[in-house]
Amino acid sequence: MKNKFSFPIEMLGPFHKFLDTALGAGILLFLYSAFSPGSFASRSPQIALLIITSIVLTLICFHVAGVYKNWAGSDIVSECNHIVVAVLFVFAAMLMLGYAFKVSSIYSRRVILLWFFVWPVILCVERFFVRKIFFQCFFKSGMSKKVVIAGTGELGIALSEWINENSWAGVVVEGFFGRGDEECNGLSPCLGKIVDLPRYVKDNGIQLVYLALPMREEPLLNDLLRALEDSTVQVYFFPDMSIFKRLMGGDIAHVAGQTAIMLRSSPFEGMNGLVKRIEDLLLAMVIIILISPLMIIIALGIKLTSKGPVLFKQWRYGLEGEPFQIYKFRTMKVLENGYDFVPATEGDSRITKFGLFLRKNSLDELPQFLNVLMGSMSIVGPRPHAVKMNEEYRTHISGYMLRHISKPGITGLAQINGCRGEIRSDEDMKRRISFDIMYLQRWSVFLDLEIIFKTVFKLAWRQ
Numbered sequence: 001m002k003n004k005f006s007f008p009i010e011m012l013g014p015f016h017k018f019l020d021t022a023l024g025a026g027i028l029l030f031l032y033s034a035f036s037p038g039s040f041a042s043r044s045p046q047i048a049l050l051i052i053t054s055i056v057l058t059l060i061c062f063h064v065a066g067v068y069k070n071w072a073g074s075d076i077v078s079e080c081n082h083i084v085v086a087v088l089f090v091f092a093a094m095l096m097l098g099y100a101f102k103v104s105s106i107y108s109r110r111v112i113l114l115w116f117f118v119w120p121v122i123l124c125v126e127r128f129f130v131r132k133i134f135f136q137c138f139f140k141s142g143m144s145k146k147v148v149i150a151g152t153g154e155l156g157i158a159l160s161e162w163i164n165e166n167s168w169a170g171v172v173v174e175g176f177f178g179r180g181d182e183e184c185n186g187l188s189p190c191l192g193k194i195v196d197l198p199r200y201v202k203d204n205g206i207q208l209v210y211l212a213l214p215m216r217e218e219p220l221l222n223d224l225l226r227a228l229e230d231s232t233v234q235v236y237f238f239p240d241m242s243i244f245k246r247l248m249g250g251d252i253a254h255v256a257g258q259t260a261i262m263l264r265s266s267p268f269e270g271m272n273g274l275v276k277r278i279e280d281l282l283l284a285m286v287i288i289i290l291i292s293p294l295m296i297i298i299a300l301g302i303k304l305t306s307k308g309p310v311l312f313k314q315w316r317y318g319l320e321g322e323p324f325q326i327y328k329f330r331t332m333k334v335l336e337n338g339y340d341f342v343p344a345t346e347g348d349s350r351i352t353k354f355g356l357f358l359r360k361n362s363l364d365e366l367p368q369f370l371n372v373l374m375g376s377m378s379i380v381g382p383r384p385h386a387v388k389m390n391e392e393y394r395t396h397i398s399g400y401m402l403r404h405i406s407k408p409g410i411t412g413l414a415q416i417n418g419c420r421g422e423i424r425s426d427e428d429m430k431r432r433i434s435f436d437i438m439y440l441q442r443w444s445v446f447l448d449l450e451i452i453f454k455t456v457f458k459l460a461w462r463q
Contacts, residue, residue, distance in 0.1 A: 016068060020083075020123060021058045024090075025051045027122065028115050036108040046106050053094065061089035065271070076131060080124040081444040085275045087120045088445075092278050131166070144172040146205065150194050150224070151212030152178045152187050155238055159210055160187075171208060179213070179220070194220065198227035211237045266405040267443040279445060280379050283452070284372040287379075295366055298329055298358065305354040306333060311367055316384035321404045324376040326384060327367035331355025368410045380448040381409025382436035383420075393429050400429075403436040411455040413439040413447075 032047055062068065065086035067079070094112070098104030147163070149156045160173050175189035177197045184190035191200055201209060209228065213221065221237070228235060268276050299310045312330040315323050332350040351359065358364040371377035377384070382403035385393075394400045414420075414435035423429050439447070 017059065017062070019126070020062060020067070021055050023122060023126070024058050024115075024119055025055050027119050028054055028111070031111045031114050031118070032108065035114065036111050043106065046103070050107060053097065054090065057090045057093050058086075061093065062086040065089060076124075076128055077444070077446065079127055080120075081446055083123050083127070084120050084445045085271075087116065087123075088275055088278050088282075091116050144170055145207040146174050147171050147208035147210055148174050148177060148191060148197065148200065148206055149210045149212055150177045150197055151210075151238075152176050152184050153212065153214075156210075156212035157187070159212055159238065174204070174206065179217075194224065197224065198231070201228065201233050202231050206233055209233050209235045211235065213237075213239075215239045264402075264405075267440055268406055272443075275445065276378060276448075277375075279448060280372050283379055284369050288369050288373070291366060291369075294363075298363060298366070301354050302330055306330075306352045308333075315387050316408065317387060317390045317404060318376055318384060319404065319407045321390075321401065323387060324371075324384075326377070327370050329355075329358055329364040329367060331358050331364050365410060372410070376407070378407040378409045380412060380439075380451050381406050382412050382439065383415060383432075384408035389423075393426075397426065397429055397433060399437055400433055402440070403433065406440055411451060412436065413451060416451055416454040 028051055029047075062083075065082050067082045067086050091112075095104070098107070149159055156176060160176075163171050163173050175191040176184045176187045177191055177194045177200075178184040178187075179194050191197075197209070200206065211221065211224065225235065266273075302308075302310050308330055310330060312328045312332075313325040314328065316326045318324040331352060332355060333352055355364070368377055369379075372379055390400075412435070414432045417435055419428070419432040419435060423432070439451075
């Protein structure tokens, strides 16, 4: 029996398009009236134009960022990541339009910045409410489509568990079909063998079939697809990719008119790369403005306590293994800025007293925000190692060079997990590399913000 509050999940896309746009315009209007009442009263035509612009940009940027794509099959973190990316696009587009038409000075910077931070938070809270509370209370049974899962391995079990835990997907599992003589391996409800699946689909009005089978089962897959052509069921194939767990990618590419699965690729290709660069530029500019007085004091301290330049440039490996010069505050009496240098160790006599203070508090790394502005580094990413160190470890540590498919960072997942300072053994480096690869596999804007937040409180950016 269907829930009387039956609600078609297909309506959620248009609903969220309207809600996201209305919330964006409404929050902007509220912030102007609350924090800039003078501007609100005297410049209402300009503010009205700003709100109309925000509505148009929201509709365009949220669509481009994929906020409404595959809504039911995504999780909250993934959707919120798309929302943050979309808001970044809107914010960047508004900045460019403001400077292009020379009207940016008309609008309150405080209001725009507040809007930029408050709006995505409210949207993410709304998504959580809709998924976790609204659907659970009202629409769970009325909106569900019936699915059967062909395959009883780890992948089939994982699909079933995810569906049961995430009712907003609008899907309910009817049961499993097993391969050959294995039946369902004890899984319940067991609906029979895979050869019985097409008949069950037609007799029971099944709308979805999830094929959780190994890629080597091509003859079985072809037979199933032919048999299911006599129904209107939608078929999803979930290939068992367990053999590729160590590789990075998983996205779909179209090359020469053919579809390919990217097994190893940078997470910052295409749109993600643009998002990452915008994130770096915005944060780096804000941070440099905030820390510039401290950097001036440090520069004076270096000049007063030792002879030599304030900044120290050192060669490191960057994106795609290309060397670049990293900027640091000088902390030693010597200036070893070539490819071949001896890394500092505990109690190193080359380190000045003031330099030791800078190193202990990670303040010698601050000039690297200039590297970020120049584009050779990112705020978050794998820490760049010296060229000599790279050549040593790349020969005997598996996956070492994978870290170079992204720009190096001032801080990273390895650093907030304690992998910083002197490297004393291969095990130290292996642990560091495992965190670097994990970061590249799991990258999101939220992960970057989490790492930055933890870095500030842990002073974790030491190499």
